[in-house]
Amino acid sequence: MAIGRTIDFDDDDRAPVREDGEPALVVDVGGYEGPLDLLLDLARRQKVDLREISILALAEQYIAFVEEARRMRLELAADYLVMAAWLAYLKSRLLLPEPPKGEEPSAEELASALAERLRRLELIRAAAKALDARTRLGRDVHARGAPEPMAVRTRPLYEASLYDLLKAYAAQRQKQAASRVTLRRRVVWSLVEAREALERLVGHAVDWMVLDDYLVRFVSTPSERATVRASALSATLELAREGRLALRQERAFGPIWLKAASAPRADPVPEPAA
């Protein structure tokens, strides 16, 4: 059976080698893109108008093509064979008397569906060709070769709400107020001051006297009382250690009595175990 389209035996190095070492003959079906493409080509040979082709004749031609390929031991892709099987089935349905109308589509319906499908492919082929033939940008027509792009200048538009503004102000003022804490200058009677004062007084304390009485003289405001007392106590303890004062306290938290030591020494005695 002569098939119009040439069948090329593609024996270049891409040809797969079969397991038995014999080079496989691959049918390059002239650039057919699958069975539908082949069918369309066969159909075109029948009629110009696909609506009038004989599906029966088409099926026979296709099957003949496949059989010829097999006879020549050509390897055909599976879907060509599937299509062949389907067409053989369709052919037998078309030849046999039509069974009473059932669920299945009739043979005629199947045949016309195939014809429709071929027509659809043909149409899109024509459309693709027409698309390709259009004057195409960059091939047939050209855009401005040196477009002058639109420079974009961004202009900031600042956004802020009154709420933001007030919040910022209040936070700022509050932070500032908090960061500027003025510490009241505390009047502190330093240890040095206390010692100096006590040293000056030690000479007068020939008899026992209450420390508080001395302190009162230096205390001008109640706020100063604590610092004066603390410093004075530390100073008296120091002076007592040096043996220049005698101290006496009759009970815990009772008044502290002090008087000059009977034999004041010129030099402090070093502590035995400091």
Place this chain on the structure above:
Amino acid sequence: MNADRRFAALSERMSAEIAEARLHAEHLRMAEALLFASAEPMTEADLAERLPTGARVGRLVEDIAAYYSGRGVNLVKLAGGWAFRTAGDLSWMMAKDVVEPRKLSRAALETLAIVAYHQPVTRAEIEDIRGVSTSKGTLDTLIEAGWVRLRGRRRAPGRPVTYGTTRSFLDHFGLDAIGDLPGLDELKGSGFFEGRLPTGLAVPLPSDDDALREDEEPLEDGDLFMPLEVEGEDEDEEGEDGAPPSL
């Protein structure tokens, strides 16, 4: 006097007309500059945005198109806008040392045509029409060229991605709108668009409208970074084992 009054009125009207003509001429210059500067088509809205308020964009574009007709450069309506392009009849001269754009393979061209005429279309539908499986590479090439885009997903089992064409497709093929595709009438008459679409949803015309159709849903964010879904295996385009005939 009557004659004087009439004369004054006439002179006033003429002054107004002269002022308007001058303004129009200045707007013509501006529109010409804008259109000339841009490589891509500008819509009338684009132009209106750039031109002084009150510019009559429709008339400006018409005037410029008329002015340039028959010249080496023409103002043409493309992709819903206007753009200057070299005259089509000079293509022989322009093509001399232009690097020939990569020739589209037949498979790519057919796939593009199916997307263009049948959009929104899924890969399965493309394969159904062509009768072979479509390789990922073919659609990738078309997306890369900027002609095909992912539109959305079909509301159908498997939620396949739907494809459509872009504005740049229209620009490249010299089309103003998708309805200007060549041979569309013939395809319309052929029942081509019935395709495999579920009955009742059949929309008879291709649409590259950004708005999704009823049977489409939007892509997820991730889809844009993984543009091509793998439907089954990815077989090579020219592979012998296309989809079995589904009739």
Place this chain on the structure above:
Amino acid sequence: MNADRRFAALSERMSAEIAEARLHAEHLRMAEALLFASAEPMTEADLAERLPTGARVGRLVEDIAAYYSGRGVNLVKLAGGWAFRTAGDLSWMMAKDVVEPRKLSRAALETLAIVAYHQPVTRAEIEDIRGVSTSKGTLDTLIEAGWVRLRGRRRAPGRPVTYGTTRSFLDHFGLDAIGDLPGLDELKGSGFFEGRLPTGLAVPLPSDDDALREDEEPLEDGDLFMPLEVEGEDEDEEGEDGAPPSL
């Protein structure tokens, strides 16, 4: 006949001239298209190479340049060649202003608030209240935004510039007058202050009156072009090393 011969000669010459004019017109179209499509300026040699032999390139370019003069696009000589460019007086159209909403920085917001409440206020005073030095940029931003203006100069050593708010400040913040800024009690009442407030914290009565105060004197002309004096160093606003607190 003599007359006939002369007529024939004339007619022949005219035909030749018409043919030449037609050819020139066609060459004009080609040159126009080439110049339009070229990415770089084309020299006359470039053009001659592309145009049919015999094209008078010099005249073509001259004609095209003359044709486009005064139009929105001009043919200009650039880098030894010829190229179309937007007319110089329309170059402003080639830029697009994009308004970009930007949030005011905290530093700017604080500075603005201090200017608003304490105006007329000098930069040193702003810094004293904020406890950090104020960068030039911050006041610049506020001036650029149109919310702060230079009022005058304080009659004080160094004659520092005084700042105040503008009408547009009032507009933006929805204030009718500067006196509508809430006072201390209102701020407290609205919960802007948290916790205890130190006694003696006062919010001054701001004035954005155009009239200068007694301790202000007018700016000189030069001040407007050099709006921000640099007082000492310009340290970063948010820098840790703000001015030491001056107690």
